[in-house]
Amino acid sequence: MTDETNKTTGARARLSRRGLLIGAAGSAAAAAALPGAARAAGMAPGELNPDLSYPFYGAAGQAGVMTPPQRYVFFMTFDLTTDRRRDLQVLLARWSGAIAQLMKGETIGQVEPSRPDAVGFDTGEALSLGACGLTVTVGLGPRVFTGTYELAERKPALLRALQRLPSDALRPELTGGDLSLQACADDPQVAYHAVRDLARIAKETGAAVTRWTVMGFGRASAGKGQATPRNLLGFKDGTRNIREAGEFDRHVWLNEGPAWQRGGTFQVVRKIQMHIENWDTDRVSDQNAVFGRHKLSGAPLTGKAEFDTPDFAMKKPDGAPVIPDNAHIRLAAHENNGGIKILRRSFNYTDGINQYGLLDAGLLFISYQTDPAHFEALQQKLGAADALNEYIAHIGSGLFFVPPAPREGSYIAEGMFAT
Amino acid sequence: MPRPDVTRPILASVGFAALLAFSQGGAAQAAEEGSPAPVVNGAAQVAITLTGEAGGTCALDHAEAKAGPVTFTVTNRTATAITEVELMSGSRILGEKENLAPGLAPVSFTVTLGGGSYEVYCPGAKVETVAFKVNGAVATPTGATAAILAEGTKGYARYVDGMVLAMVTAVDRLKADIDVGDLAKAQAAYARARPFYERIESDVEGFVLPGFKPTDNAGNLDYLIDMRASNLDPAVGWHGFHAIERDLFRDGRITAGTRKLAAGLQSNIARLGKLVPGLTYRPEDLANGAAALLEEVQSGKISGEEEAYSHIDLADFAANVEGARQAFAFLEPGMKKIDPDLTARVDARFAAVDKLLEGYRDPTAIGGYIRYTAAVKAADAVKLSKAIQALQEPLSRIAEKVATAG
Numbered sequence: 042m043t044d045e046t047n048k049t050t051g052a053r054a055r056l057s058r059r060g061l062l063i064g065a066a067g068s069a070a071a072a073a074a075l076p077g078a079a080r081a082a083g084m085a086p087g088e089l090n091p092d093l094s095y096p097f098y099g100a101a102g103q104a105g106v107m108t109p110p111q112r113y114v115f116f117m118t119f120d121l122t123t124d125r126r127r128d129l130q131v132l133l134a135r136w137s138g139a140i141a142q143l144m145k146g147e148t149i150g151q152v153e154p155s156r157p158d159a160v161g162f163d164t165g166e167a168l169s170l171g172a173c174g175l176t177v178t179v180g181l182g183p184r185v186f187t188g189t190y191e192l193a194e195r196k197p198a199l200l201r202a203l204q205r206l207p208s209d210a211l212r213p214e215l216t217g218g219d220l221s222l223q224a225c226a227d228d229p230q231v232a233y234h235a236v237r238d239l240a241r242i243a244k245e246t247g248a249a250v251t252r253w254t255v256m257g258f259g260r261a262s263a264g265k266g267q268a269t270p271r272n273l274l275g276f277k278d279g280t281r282n283i284r285e286a287g288e289f290d291r292h293v294w295l296n297e298g299p300a301w302q303r304g305g306t307f308q309v310v311r312k313i314q315m316h317i318e319n320w321d322t323d324r325v326s327d328q329n330a331v332f333g334r335h336k337l338s339g340a341p342l343t344g345k346a347e348f349d350t351p352d353f354a355m356k357k358p359d360g361a362p363v364i365p366d367n368a369h370i371r372l373a374a375h376e377n378n379g380g381i382k383i384l385r386r387s388f389n390y391t392d393g394i395n396q397y398g399l400l401d402a403g404l405l406f407i408s409y410q411t412d413p414a415h416f417e418a419l420q421q422k423l424g425a426a427d428a429l430n431e432y433i434a435h436i437g438s439g440l441f442f443v444p445p446a447p448r449e450g451s452y453i454a455e456g457m458f459a460t
Numbered sequence: 461m462p463r464p465d466v467t468r469p470i471l472a473s474v475g476f477a478a479l480l481a482f483s484q485g486g487a488a489q490a491a492e493e494g495s496p497a498p499v500v501n502g503a504a505q506v507a508i509t510l511t512g513e514a515g516g517t518c519a520l521d522h523a524e525a526k527a528g529p530v531t532f533t534v535t536n537r538t539a540t541a542i543t544e545v546e547l548m549s550g551s552r553i554l555g556e557k558e559n560l561a562p563g564l565a566p567v568s569f570t571v572t573l574g575g576g577s578y579e580v581y582c583p584g585a586k587v588e589t590v591a592f593k594v595n596g597a598v599a600t601p602t603g604a605t606a607a608i609l610a611e612g613t614k615g616y617a618r619y620v621d622g623m624v625l626a627m628v629t630a631v632d633r634l635k636a637d638i639d640v641g642d643l644a645k646a647q648a649a650y651a652r653a654r655p656f657y658e659r660i661e662s663d664v665e666g667f668v669l670p671g672f673k674p675t676d677n678a679g680n681l682d683y684l685i686d687m688r689a690s691n692l693d694p695a696v697g698w699h700g701f702h703a704i705e706r707d708l709f710r711d712g713r714i715t716a717g718t719r720k721l722a723a724g725l726q727s728n729i730a731r732l733g734k735l736v737p738g739l740t741y742r743p744e745d746l747a748n749g750a751a752a753l754l755e756e757v758q759s760g761k762i763s764g765e766e767e768a769y770s771h772i773d774l775a776d777f778a779a780n781v782e783g784a785r786q787a788f789a790f791l792e793p794g795m796k797k798i799d800p801d802l803t804a805r806v807d808a809r810f811a812a813v814d815k816l817l818e819g820y821r822d823p824t825a826i827g828g829y830i831r832y833t834a835a836v837k838a839a840d841a842v843k844l845s846k847a848i849q850a851l852q853e854p855l856s857r858i859a860e861k862v863a864t865a866g
Contacts, residue, residue, distance in 0.1 A: 138561040244854070
């Protein structure tokens with residue numbers, strides 16, 4: 042797996058034709074040598090590179106998992122509206138072709154058709170914006186694998202509905218879905234356009250309609266080579282995230298089961314509302330105790346620098362643990378969870394102001410793992426005891442199987458239809 | 461497979477020059493100049509292959525065929541930018557395949573072609589049109605599909621005329637009930653009259669009374685008949701159905717003003733009754749009209765804005781859908797020839813909407829459907845909207861097909 046999965050990192054980022062034409066950067070070799078794709082394009086860190094693009098087709102996992110998190114996400118789930126197997130095949134094939142176009146920064150068809158009675162294939166709002174590092178990742182929900190589509194036998198062994206977890210406050214309208222699209226890009230309009238036009242294809246083929254969606258910003262989980270970003274509580278998030286290819290192979294990518302599942306992974310999505318105003322009026326020492334870290338530096342309360350390993354045994358003079366028993370990082374740490382690690386690829390979101398006049402915002406938590414039970418085990422613990430629970434609520438949820446990337450000439454999950 | 465219109469050649473005695481080239485071998489991609497497509501089971505076989513090469517390539521294995529049935533088999537190997545292939549004669553589509561994407565099994569369509577020049581159109585390819593030549597007797601186009609569609613538009617015109625006639629009668633009834641001051645009867649008569657307008661709304665919009673500028677609402681028949689509270693022009697005031705609805709359902713009384721409104725509505729509806737029967741429609745008018753009716757459902761009914769006082773929005777909803785379905789039904793015989801797959805998708809979505817609406821029927825309620833209250837809206841608006849969205853996307857592809865049908 043390692044050789045293949047490596048290709049989905051930023052090292053696989055390439056310059057588009059346009060990038061080469063305007064001489065924006067050095068060689069592809071330079072691009073491959075640096076983890077930060079923006080830097081590879083000869084740009085200052087943090088500068089937007091519209092020509093950054095990732096390949097859709099490949100021999101390993103889909104893009105958008107190992108890819109260094111982009112700045113924005115547009116995540117959407119869909120309900121299947123057909124009982125015909127072929128409609129599902131056509132949808133996955135049309136989506137795959139369209140995603141391949143979009144990830145190159147190209148349209149999915151005519152914007153202004155020459156025939157006056159035609160409707161545009163592509164809605165046009167991303168014209169000339171570039172690919173902006175777009176990745177679109179397709180997930181399959183449990184209901185795909187039913188007798189309706191003659192796919193009951195093809196269900197990934199570990200796919201099922203997530204179990205009910207402590208502190209769940211899930212709203213039905215923000216939960217579930219038969220298909221998921223995670224579109225990430227450095228320009229929000231590029232991500233929006235991708236999902237919008239893919240949703241049109243879903244409806245046009247008669248296969249699916251939209252269910253729930255979240256637009257996220259400010260990548261809230263670090264990838265390899267990225268400085269750790271902050272969530273809306275102001276704390277660094279993802280300091281101990283999975284970064285190395287070996288960890289991906291162990292904790293993210295499936296390497297057994299039928300061939301069409303290998304290189305796949307399970308996607309857990311949670312919409313986590315934050316009680317922003319209450320948090321903002323909480324004294325900083327309590328905030329630090331809730332996380333178990335210092336807000337500014339990100340250092341564990343037992344250390345001095347962000348990447349210092351937390352010392353969960355360290356006690357204060359009065360005998361109490363320095364990192365409290367119910368601190369977020371203690372409960373989530375792999376040392377305290379039998380070595381369980383999950384890849385977090387979350388984003389912040391806002392829905393404006395809620396019916397009570399409070400800021401309606403939070404975290405679109407997205408994780409990838411080899412087994413949904415790994416997320417459940419962690420959340421079982423966090424949901425029951427996390428000091429953070431006073432300030433958050435899990436209001437939306439979804440679980441999807443993310444098949445590996447298709448090879449050119451094929452489409453997402455084509456292998457599961459093989460008879 | 462049902463096929464359009466180009467006639468079978470009567471004589472097969474000409475156009476054999478192409479046979480001279482039979483011995484050429486062939487590279488897979490390039491069309492073989494002068495080599496006619498081989499005939500299997502009476503139909504010439506042409507393979508169209510789509511690849512991602514050179515920014516999207518649409519290649520034919522044979523650029524010409526003998527007059528008669530021709531089967532085009534389309535395989536999308538790696539072309540992510542191409543999802544459709546059409547066979548064109550001038551600006552007319554003779555046959556097509558859509559939903560082409562890499563990885564899917566090859567699909568084919570068969571057309572009977574007379575001698576002449578055709579084009580294979582592959583929107584999204586670097587070179588979008590590829591010439592295709594047929595040798596043999598020149599066909600006299602009978603315009604079979606176009607004729608079927610034209611017949612459909614006549615049938616639709618009769619449907620619209622019937623609706624207008626019924627609407628005139630229903631509004632006469634409404635005025636009579638208002639004149640005698642019977643509130644309960646007037647409310648029921650209001651609900652009976654509304655659906656006639658909603659079924660054909662897209663056809664009766666846009667009439668301007670003689671002597672008025674198009675921008676003056678005082679002469680805009682649609683404004684005078686169907687304006688809602690949200691879009692009033694203070695200079696012209698409120699007329700028509702919804703001003704009457706306000707009196708009957710919000711205020712619950714019939715006043716001299718209500719009678720005046722009813723008289724105005726009656727005379728404007730009578731005007732429509734005279735204007736509409738002369739109208740003729742093109743096939744794309746039916747398709748665009750059906751799409752416009754579904755836009756009406758999305759913008760006015762699901763929001764509950766249309767019938768803000770009577771709450772018979774679901775009756776209007778059903779009437780809009782019925783009108784769209786009628787327009788589609790009159791196109792269906794032609795559409796089945798042009799694009800049976802799309803036709804089936806639209807059919808399935810209409811059926812799904814009907815099934816959904818069935819759950820709201822209430823024969824005892826005014827309008828025949830449960831009142832669309834704030835509670836019903838809060839609970840079900842999303843479900844209703846999604847069913848309509850799922851119909852809108854495939855339906856919106858029809859106008860282009862029927863406008864270019866051969």
